[in-house]
Amino acid sequence: MIAQIKKQDIINLTKILIILWPDLLLSHIRLPRSRFEGKDLNNVGVLYEVLAIFGKVIRFYGPLQKGANHEKRCHIHLFR
Amino acid sequence: MKKDAIFIYSDELLTYKFHDHHPFNQKRLELTLDLLRAHEAIAEEDIIKPRIATDEELQLIHDPKYVNAVKLAGLGKLSLEKAENFGLGTEDTPIFKHMHEASALLVGGTLQACDYVMTGQAKHALNLSGGLHHGFRGKAAGFCIYNDSSVAIKYLQQKYHARVLYIDTDAHHGDGVQWAFYDDPDVCTLSIHETGRYLFPGTGNIHERGQGNGYCFTFNIPVDAFTEDDSWLDAYRTSFKEIIEYFRPDVILTQNGADSHYYDPLTHLSATMRIFKEIPKLAHELAHQYCGGRWIAVGGGGYDIWRVVPRAWSFIWLEMTDNNKNSGPLPQNWIKRWQTETSVTLPATWEDPEGIYKPIPRREEITETNAQTVSKALYPIRANKSASP
């Protein structure tokens, strides 16, 4: 499945994750925030990091709340 | 005289309401009943008012301390700190005024449905206000306070000595009911839901099969996100048929959450109206084949209250009453009456038109994965069958 994900999808996804869960996301990553907020998203190493935390964020936040609060609902539409 | 079916409803059921912005909205009940009336598919004498469940009945499943906490919360007398221990006052399950009464009433509705069916006053009974499958013994969760299905199953066991098959087709795992009867061999549960990898409550893995004497009486079929009609229906038909033949229940209780539809804002499945027509059809057929018709159906999730739930839930009633007027245009007066209240365009027909979503690129992979999931989930039944002479 991973091979089928386009790089642009991950970049878009990361941007969404940063908007939705900034604190949670940053608490899971070792890289400085600035690298996720701009041009460094094209860096392959950063992309792997994002993929890894993506799994964690989903596991951590997605299932815990059903999502009465829309902001905290977990959506995976980029992986359709 | 024995009725084909009864429909549990009163306006008081609409008091189960967290707040104006909460996605769980019982206006769905009103919209559904009004659609059935506009369709001339229900008579006033088919509608039965729910009774309120007693504390004793609630405590068939729920901890007395929890029932007391819900009562206090509804009176504004429970501290937030204490509430949190009971899963109350959270974003998902906020406290609202008189929440005990509203919750106990929908449980009473499901118990009444049980009584009608088990005493032979009706073959089938429908309580769309029920189906709150995330309620636990001492904890509220996922928009559910009391678990009407769990209470009803215990009630069916104690009062009627019935073996119950519980079928849960909500997009979320039916965790509350599963855990309540996890070690009980006289209750068999099947939940078909979107995989818990991404969706609340995160459980419902194939390997959750029951424990102790209840081992192999719990079945879970977690389907992939973006699963479409054919693959979903294949999983449903195969598992329901094999499980009922294996378990041979006295009565079937179906939970009919309508949140597997593509339009549902909380989940990620890609089903259409097709599955909601087929779900009650098979339940009905099997209830007559195995249980002398005894079939109780409850509601559940469903968060597109305008475009999905009224049609999906009407299909259950149409099926129960052998009414085959279930295709073509929806009644114009229904559309006219409600279109003024919402900005979404109400559907014009009972079915969804073709192409409501873009083709799913991973369709083949998803279909294959789901088929494997079904095989793994049903493995104990199939292995047992091939081992016996």
Ligand SMILES: [Zn+2]
């Ligand atoms: Zn649900």
Ligand SMILES: [Zn+2]
């Ligand atoms: Zn029938």
